[in-house]
Amino acid sequence: MQFYRTILLAFFVCASLLSQAQQKPFIISYVTAGSKALPDPNLITHINYAFGHVDKTFNGVMISNEPRLREVVAMKKKSPHLKVLLSIGGWGSGRFSEMAATAENRRAFAKDCQRIVKTIDLDGIDLDWEYPSSSESGISSSPDDIDNFTLLMQEIRKAIGKKKLLTLATLADAKYIDFKGIDPYIDFVNVMMYDVTLPPFLHNSLYRSERSGRVTLVEAMEAHMNAGVKKEKLVMGIPFYGRGNKKQTPDYVMFKDYAKLSGFEEKWDDVAKVPYLQDDTGTLVFTFENVESLKLKAAYIKAQGLLGAMYWEFSGDDDQLSMSKALYESLN
Template sequence: MKTTLKEIYVLLALMLVIFSSSTTSTTGKSDTPPKVIVAYVTSGSSIMPDPAYMTHINYAFGHVNDSFNGVRIDNPDRLKQIVSLKRKKPSLKVLLSIGGWGSGRFSEMAATAKNREQFAEECRQIVNEFNLDGIDLDWEYPTSSAANISSSPDDTDNFTLLMKDIRGAIGKEKLLTLASAASAKYIDFKAIDPYVDFVNIMAYDMATAPKHLSALYPSEHSGRLTSDEAVKRHLAAGCPKHKLVLGMPFYGRGEKNKIPDFIDYKEIEKLTGFTTLWDERGQVPYLVDSIGQLVCGFENPRSLTIKCQYVKDQGLLGAMYWEYNCDNEAGDLRKAVYETIMH
């Protein structure tokens, strides 16, 4: 029997399918971890987030308690409401984020083995009580008192011990993440790597007007740091790229005499009397006043799409944003993030 050219093509196609199947893991899944989209959702908002556009929610915030050995949660009822979203989307992961700018008592808590162990045990109890998927630590920052909190030169080492204790308490099946300064300072990333699932880079507030708060690349209007530089610094510090999540702001930083220092994207859209320009080098938009001065740096769907494509091109784990309530009612920002990261 003669073999036709068509039959040869069919045979080659079948061989290609078989070969492709053999390159996946024995579990049938790709070796590449699925991308994540982490949305910070705050305790003070009454808006319920739409879980369709995220994979993880970090609930902000919990705090170290006054006795340095446990956790105090802002608005626990709101946290329960957020967890209830898992009924709508069972794959959604909800974590309690402990800390935030100006949230103190970390240094005292982490300084002794007894306090760390009690704190870690309370993290475990909270995870179980609220049916959480893990804990996110947002200590801003070990060894630094910039936020008017106590600090110690031993904080970095104690942070590593704290992460080890929390991991031991909550177990391997739960998530343990952290928020990291764009500079990649304050934390020994190589030391914490065995305990941490991923790192959320706070690649915003890197400057204020008349500079960009979150430029992707350097430009005449960027600050000392950019998102690209923040990623490079974390890689250099020993954080593997498959554990890096790039943070993005859903707000702007304004020139205080003309625009609020912190302003939600939904409010930026309503501003009048300013012109929106695009920084081709920095890959971000900005507002200028009548004399052409940069008075507000921010993100829009265009810049977030570019940033999220950068995340994919660099092989990072995903994107994070602060915070959900800053988006407009149509969800233009969260949709831009989701469409780019997940497709």
């Protein structure tokens, strides 16, 4: 009898350890085709390579700077835990609507995704169509895009198989996607919790304050869960950059460069839990992320049991990897 009790105890211990291992937060770094630096693989779990695009015949994938992608994939030789995905799309990347409109094009596109995954040794595909049924970024669209997107995800999953990852990037508001429809086919959802509004409002609030933009991080997570995404599939997007008002400050400034902005006062919104810069009239002119706000967001991820964090993009970090290290240490 004691023997069986010992075996049973060992089983529960192993199950507990396995559960803990599975609960380790994901940290997903975007690496771009035009950058040169590579992230420290010890501080991340995944890399999304940006970008691939729908080709001009609407039935295949074009990769920006393929040698750079292969350089990223080569990191797995020394860091076998690392997963590398090709992110297809991005703001202003079009031809999705035409590609997804027919079964023939969807199958051909999915087959090309399969080819790329196999030949380049990728761990999956990330879809960043911004956004199905919307022409906000200047791309073509159709009211049928949302349903066609679901069919496309089904086709890609069928092509790449169950062992490869299939993910997507989504608008913070959780619009434009049938999340219940795609749920059987996807592994997780990267919520782009940034760029929701420009100055004089904050683009990346954790909680709502009078300075917050269209949606806060908490509201974005709630919107996705209400739309049908399980919290265990939610990855929170964090910006390694800030946005300016284009008059007194540049539109886009990386974290490593924001200290160069002079003539402004750095302030802290203690309700929204993010920093900002204001001019001598008290007007918010620059909204950004720093180590302190990042740590609070990481704490929220852990407290809520979310899958992890994603950030755009690695080259925004400073030489000391202040943001990358803070995120890893806060989540682990």
